Amino acid sequence: MQKHYDIIVAGGGCAGFTAAVQAGRLGKRVLLVEKNGMPGGILTVGGNNEIAQFWAHQKQLIAGIGWEFCKRLEAIGGAEIPDMTQVYPKHWMYGIHVNIPLAAYMMDEMLLEAGVNLCYEQTLCAVQTEADGDRNRIAGVTITSKSGLIDLTADTYIDCTGDGDLSVFAGAQYECGTPDEEGLSLQPGSVRYFLNGSKVSDEENKRIHAVLNAAIADGSLKAPDTKRASYNQLIYCKGNNINHISRFNGADSEEKTAANIEGRRCAARIFQALRRAGITPDMEMICPETAARETRRILCDGYITAEDYVAARVYPDGICHSYYPIDLHRDGMGGIQQIFLNNGETPSIPLSAMTVKGISNLYAAGRCASGDRLANSAYRVKASCMAMGQVCGAAASLAVDENSGRTRGIDFGKLRQILEENGAILPPIENTN
Ligand SMILES: Cc1cc2nc3c(=O)[nH]c(=O)nc-3n(C[C@H](O)[C@H](O)[C@H](O)COP(=O)(O)OP(=O)(O)OC[C@H]3O[C@@H](n4cnc5c(N)ncnc54)[C@H](O)[C@@H]3O)c2cc1C
Known part of the structure; x- marks a missing residue:
């Protein structure tokens, strides 16, 4: 295995995938380190296979590598893209x-086509730093492998671990949830399981629903296990986005383990309750991970506030769009705090919100980018993560070419040009002259 790369991308979810593909297409030697056996993160291993939101108000707002991925997937029968020229009453319908x-x-195919070196089932577990002026720079990282620990170096690094592991190991500051009397309040996660059954008649659906409610009443099923969804909804969604597994921090190994166990218990409770109702669908699979909606937010030079997000603030360094309402899930049966965007307004993400504070050669893209909890609950959606990943792949390539790997001081106009040439849609920028 090669020991030095131009760019190391940690984490191969929606953000890491596009970051690595973009940098690879720009001719960089890229290594993608992913702890799971496949790319996709929450999209695949987490089982949440809905991608929001490339279009809104009959206009495409995010394109580039993420959109290409969806179109190529559709062409092989692996994606259902709604008619985006229609106006839908609910945002999730896009x-x-x-x-x-x-x-x-x-994702494998597009990464390989782009010449990206892939390291699956290997975890980035340590970072070495050294002084670089008034900041630190990452001098090298350590990853696990089947032959033991391996030390690697790169000019520039991109943290796409969702949990911000690379940044935190490098000493970056971060925020995570809100402390409360029970510890740390974070959005709940959800487990996806694949119950293979057929929808039933309305009458039968009502009968099963009564049995599920009785199970909640006698404590054998917890209310957040189904959030009182009907049997037909459970079958249709295969558990997707239905349950809430609360009070765990996915960036803490012990708590993440407990959440994965609780996720399987939740699926087993539902299965048993259905058996008691005389229904025996197959439990074909429970996803290996209880997917976390929220963990660490890495502090960067810029910080997206919910206020700025909802007001669609135009930044001097705006570099991609994000489109989704504020969408903060509350624990248990607490519902969702939503703030909708004004019709016709589209929030942007500034490059500074991905330029990790205090580290000279590190970007953070996707779920762990810098912003407050409410803003993060919106820009964490997959199309936005894909847009941010592509930005960081292009920015890191420029940093390597022009700036000895340093992320600050790259030619911003050139970055916008490269992104446009690679199919991305750029937001308007504030004129600072
Ligand atoms: C239950 C649920 C429902 C959701 N619903 C929707 C929805 O309907 N539509 C939508 O668009 N979005 C939805 N989201 C949000 C969205 O799925 C995620 O925020 C987004 O996929 C995050 O992408 P990411 O690439 O930033 O992170 P992730 O998908 O978390 O990817 C991070 C990757 O990094 C890897 N990794 C982590 N640590 C390390 C390490 N130390 N070394 C190596 N690899 C590492 C992980 O294995 C993972 O593959 C939902 C999220 C959840 C949890």
Whole structure:
């Protein structure tokens, strides 16, 4: 295995995938380190296979590598892209539903086509830093491998681990949830399981619903296990986005383990309750991870506030769009705090919100980018993560070419030009002259 790369991308979810593909297409020697056996993160291993939101108000707002991925997946029968020229009453109706194994396959193919070196089932577990003026720079990283620990170096690094592991190991500051009397309040996660059954008649659906409610009443099922969804909804969604597994921090190994166990218990409770109702669908699979909606937010030079997000603030360094309402899930049966965007307004993400504070050669893209909890609950959606990843792949390539790997001081106009040439849609920028 090569020991030095131009760019190391940690984490191969939606953000890491596009970051690595973009940098690879720009001719960089890229290594993608992913702790799971497939790319996709929450999209695949986490089982949440809805991608929001490339279009809004009949206009495409995010394109580039993420959109190409969806179109290529659709062409092989692995994605259902709604007619985006229609106006839908609910934002989630613009979501693209993808087939999980085919999505991972397509990501593999696009990464390999771009010449990216892939390291699956290997975890980035340590970072070495050294002084670089008034900041630190990452001098090298350590990853696990089948032959033991391996030390690697790169000019520039991109943290796409969702949890911000690379940044935190490098000493970056971060925020995570809100402390409360019970510890740390974070959005709950959800587990996806694949119950294979057929929808039933309305009458039968009502009968099963009564049995599920009785199970909640006698404590054998918890209310957040189904959030009182009907049997037909459970079968249709295969558990997707239905349950809430609360009070865990996915960036803490012990708590993440407990959440994965609780996720399987939740699926087993539902299965048993259905058996008691005389229904025996197959439990074909429970996803390996209880997917976390929220963990660490890495502090960067810029910080997206909910106020700025909802007001669609125009930044001097705006570099991609994000489109989704504020969408903060509350624990248990607490519902969702939503703030909708004004019709016709589109929030942007500034490059500074991905330029990690205090580290000279590190970007953070996707779920762990810098902003407050409410803003993060919106820009964490997959199309936005894909847009941010592509930005960081292009920015890191420029940093390597022009700036000895340093992320600050790259030619911003050139970055916008490269992104446009690579199919991305750019937001307007504030004129600072
Ligand atoms: C239950 C749920 C429902 C959701 N619903 C929707 C929806 O309907 N539509 C939508 O668009 N979005 C939805 N989201 C949000 C969205 O799925 C995620 O925020 C987004 O996928 C995050 O992408 P990412 O690439 O930033 O992070 P992730 O998908 O978390 O990817 C991070 C990757 O990094 C890897 N990794 C982590 N640590 C390390 C390490 N130390 N070394 C190596 N690799 C590492 C992980 O294995 C993972 O593959 C939902 C999220 C959840 C949890």
